[in-house]
Amino acid sequence: MLEVTEIYKSVQGESTYIGFPCVFVRLTGCNLRCVWCDTTHAFHNGKNLSIDQIVDQVKSYGINLVEITGGEPLLQKEVFPLMESLLINKFQVMLETSGSLSIKNVPKEVIKILDLKCPGSGEENKNLWENLNHLASTDEIKFVIADKVDYEWSKKVLQDYKLDKKIPILFSPVFEKLKLKDLTEWILADNLPVRLHTQLHKYIWDPKTIGV
Numbered sequence: 227m228l229e230v231t232e233i234y235k236s237v238q239g240e241s242t243y244i245g246f247p248c249v250f251v252r253l254t255g256c257n258l259r260c261v262w263c264d265t266t267h268a269f270h271n272g273k274n275l276s277i278d279q280i281v282d283q284v285k286s287y288g289i290n291l292v293e294i295t296g297g298e299p300l301l302q303k304e305v306f307p308l309m310e311s312l313l314i315n316k317f318q319v320m321l322e323t324s325g326s327l328s329i330k331n332v333p334k335e336v337i338k339i340l341d342l343k344c345p346g347s348g349e350e351n352k353n354l355w356e357n358l359n360h361l362a363s364t365d366e367i368k369f370v371i372a373d374k375v376d377y378e379w380s381k382k383v384l385q386d387y388k389l390d391k392k393i394p395i396l397f398s399p400v401f402e403k404l405k406l407k408d409l410t411e412w413i414l415a416d417n418l419p420v421r422l423h424t425q426l427h428k429y430i431w432d433p434k435t436i437g438v
């Protein structure tokens with residue numbers, strides 16, 4: 227059994243898959259408490275579902291792309307057989323993770339979107355740097371940036387680890403905290419080889435709407 231907050235159909239609001247129809251499986255629970263977290267409803271009180279029940283519900287939407295998210299989806303050990311089951315059923319599977327738990331045993335066919343937690347999240351010390359060794363070129367790294375300090379930190383990490391040579395890099399502003407325009411201007415001033423990123427769903431629907 228897995229504890230699940232919600233399963234729903236939407237467009238992918240983030241990553242380089244932005245805009246594609248996608249089914250989201252949001253697992254309950256998170257080991258972090260980012261100060262700007264927009265998913266606090268996933269911290270507690272999910273519903274227990276078996277892997278078969280989850281896969282059946284995902285199938286019912288008739289969409290091939292599925293993202294497992296949270297909370298922190300890797301907290302629940304059964305997420306591994308869930309990913310295997312979705313792959314066996316021929317889904318294209320994405321996993322969004324905070325990067326604080328090991329991704330080593332995530333099936334290689336799964337597209338991993340790894341957050342690196344900037345200082346402004348309050349959770350910078352939870353980054354599991356060893357995860358960078360387990361990323362494939364099909365995976366992506368996302369920095370959620372609250373201010374100029376976060377931006378400079380992200381730029382240094384990018385350069386120290388030569389990340390842009392290996393993998394798509396997403397720089398995303400904390401919604402309603404950092405202006406998209408400011409982040410854009412910083413990226414352009416530095417000619418940074420990163421993808422400016424935003425949470426598309428917050429522009430389509432009311433930003434506080436959940437399950438979209």
Ligand code: SF4
Pocket residue numbers: 256257258259260262263264265266268296297298324
């Ligand atoms: S890792 Fe994600 S779900 Fe957990 S507190 Fe941070 S933003 Fe919220």
